[in-house]
Amino acid sequence: MQRKILLSEKDLPSHWYNILADLPGGPLDPPLHPVTKQPLSPDELSALFPRALIEQEMSGERWIEIPEEVRKILALWRPTPLYRAYQLEQALETPARIYFKWEGASPPGSHKPNTSVAQAYYNRKEGITRLTTETGAGQWGSSLAFAGRLFGMEVRVYMVKVSYEGKPYRRIMMETWGAECIPSPSPRTKVGKAILEKDPDSPGSLGIAISEAVEEAVEREDTHYALGSVLNHVLLHQTVIGLECRKQLELASDYPDVVIGCVGGGSNFGGIALPFAYDKIHGKDVRLVAVEPSACPTLTKGVYTYDYGDTGKMTPIVRMHTLGHDFVPPGIHAGGLRYHGMAPIVSRLVKEGVVEARAYHQRAVFEAAVLFARTEGFIVAPETAHAIKACVDEALAAKEEGKERVILVNASGHGHFDMAAYQQYFEGRLEDYEYPEEKIREALSALPQV
């Protein structure tokens, strides 16, 4: 019985896998300028991103070398373990073999530093000394704070004000790594000032925080902006997850029938699934399942079309699955994964039938997470819990059919700072919420005309 399948440091992937070289349906549609609605030129992105990342965003090279300096830092926690979930299998009495990849092993506790480290590296290499970003609950902000520190950069994080006040521990992590965390809206930017003038008690939103971080990056020569999901280069950096899994499953003489990940912007799912999507596009029989909340059903109820990346209409317009840039998930939803859009790569793969999507209500999601904690021990993030729920359902389906099934699921992060959500679940304060069709139609009516 092998409980965990480990790779050694020398097995850390040497290259990222770039699915743009293999994407069914041809190249992605070009991102458009938010005002002129014309295709963006690389120059227009250079106020925000370093040249190397802009190149990766559009590259057709299948394999892109991971710089030695990046691998050195990834090696702090990578390769991450792949676990065989024997106790969960037993509890479910399933003939399925369940494997989970543990991305909670990184210092900030999720998959996000796989890209924050690479992004900090390329920015520093091109002479940038400061990074700005936004964060909601604080996972991305803390991952960028960690990476920035290791490359000696200043990091400023605009944190949505309600989270800043209600979730202090992620903020203190950022400060521990030396980053500056500012409640958004703030009086430091024009966008923030304008909002505070109208509403001094504004609770903030991710859209506002993005606008503040972008404004600061555009106005300062020494500063760039960093984004933690959605973009092609972010998914590229995350493919170390799936590449490691392929080697680990080989060691276990197994291959997955189904690969599962939760989706917010699509980066951890892309990370585990894209190397297997390559296999699938080249004839292998493997199902790829993206799991989202019923309260924010981007892939299952959104439309595949051009939309803004943010509420403030400052980011490029991209073709993706979207619920409309004005979409706001209900306050009652505790499980994260709140973004209105989806990575263009994941959206395209769903459209082409390479990836299937499903949505779950939050009570069932937390029930699965508690079962996972009580069998496998790890307490996962509420986001991750969506993937665990799908994994449990796949294992039960295998039992129903009386057939073996190999399930690979990405455990994207730990939930140690999300205990308030677990508490809400235990106290019966979580409600299931199906986002109403007419509200989705309303949000979709404001799509840009391109």
Ligand SMILES: *Cc1c(COP(=O)(O)O)cnc(C)c1O
């Ligand atoms: C941010 C986050 C997610 C959602 O983001 P993706 O880009 O869709 O991966 C999922 N799980 C954890 C633990 C996260 O921190």
